Amino acid sequence: MKTEIGIIGFHDSESQRLLSEMNEAYKNYNFNLLNQLDYDYISKNINIALIWNPGIEVGLTKKIMDNLSEENIPTLIIFSSTMVDDINLKTPNLEVCFIPFSKEEINIRIEKLIPKIDSANMDLDEGLIDYKIMKINSQRYEVYLFDKKIDLTYKEYELLKFLASNPNRVYSRDSLLKSVWDYDYFGGTRTVDVHIRRLRSKIDNPTHNFIETQWNVGYKFVPPEN
Template identity: 40%
Template sequence: MSDKNVLFMARTTRFHEFVRTLGTTMGAEVFAATPDSPGAAHDFDLLVLDADGVRADRLEQISKWLESRGNIPMLLIVDEEALPELHLPAHARADFLCSGASTVELEVRARRLMGEDDPFLAEDIIKIDSMTINLATYQVYLDDEPVDLTLMEYSLLSFLATHPNRAYSREVLLHRVWGFEYCGGTRTVDVHIRRIRSKVGPQIAGHITTVRGVGYLFKD
C-alpha cells in the first residue's frame, strides 16, 4: 500500500501520465477528478491541479475546500503564458510548476509540499520591518497576515528585496522579472510597483524608492 495519496484534478488528460509518475518516484497512489466535481472518494495528502481553464474564484473555492480538509497542500501546473495572471490563494499551502517541467521537478515540489524534505532554510526567509518574504513558498506576510499578491507582483518585490540598495532601470527589471520574451512596455513595471506599494502599506512601501530617470531601488 502506498504511503501517500495524490489527487490529480484536471479537465483534460494532457498531464495524466506526467502526474502518474509520482506513483513510481514516490510510491504514491494517484487518483483523478475534475475541478468541477472533485468527488474526494479517497483521503489524499496532496492535490495536483492542472490550472488551465480554472478561474481565480474557482481556485479560491478549491483552496478553501483543501483548508477544510486539514489544510492539504496544492501543486498547480501552469502554462508559461498564464504566469503573469497566476494568483496563488494567500492562505493556501501551495506551489506551482510550469507545463513542460521535468518529472524530477514534479517529485521535488511534491515532496516539499508534503513535508518530506528539510524545513525551509534560514536563507529562504527575508524579514524587513513587519514584512516577511518566504522565498520557498512564494508568500509574503505583514505581521503574520498573508499579503494577496499576484505571481508577478511577488516576483518583482522579492527581486528588489533580495537586491537592496541598488537602482534598477525599468528595462532591467523587465528582463530580470518578466524574462527575455516579454513584449510589453516598461509602463507595466510602474503599474506593478504601484500595486505592490498599495498592498504592503506605507511602512514597507517606504523602502521602495523611485530613482528619477532610472527606475527603482529597495532600501534595506
C-alpha cells in the first residue's frame, strides 16, 4: 500500500520540477496535489503533508500548520532560513528541510514521519501498538510479549517500534540505518544486522517469528495472525 503524500504550495517551476523528480524516484509514495485545502478530505485520505513554503501566501503558513496539527497529520515543510519565524519548529510530528536540499534528504525525512502515521494498529490516546500477543507502549518505552515485559536496549526498542509501526513493509539496511539511527549516523549497515539478530533472540518464539529477512533487500515486521 502506497503512502499518500498531500502536496501543498507546489506552484512555481522549481517546486514543480522537484515534484516531477520525486514522482519518478519514489514509487512507494503517491503524491496528491492539494489545490484546495479541504481538511476533512486531508484527515481521511492523506498520510503525510508536504509543504513548499515559498508557494504559500505570506501569513498563511501558520494557519495551515495549525490545521494540520489539529488533524494529527505528520508534516514535512520545505522553506528558506529567512522564513523560519513563520512556523513553530516545536510542532509535533514535524520535519523541516531548508533550501537548498537533496531529494535523498526529502525521502529520509518522509521515512522518519511514516511511523507517526495513524494506523489501525495504534491507539493514539494510549500510545499503544497492539498485536495481541505483542504490545508496544510508546509512552513508556515498554514492550510486552504474552504480557511479559521484554528487556530491550533503547535502539532495539526504536528499531522494533519503527518496523512494527509499518507491518509487512520491507526496509533496506540503509533505510533502517537512516531512519532509526538518524540521518547523521555514520556507522555501517552491519549495525542493523547486529541489532536485528539481538532483537530476534528476545522476541521470536515457537509460535511466531516477528522479523523476516527479505533476501538481498532488507527486513520487515510480520504481525501475528489474529
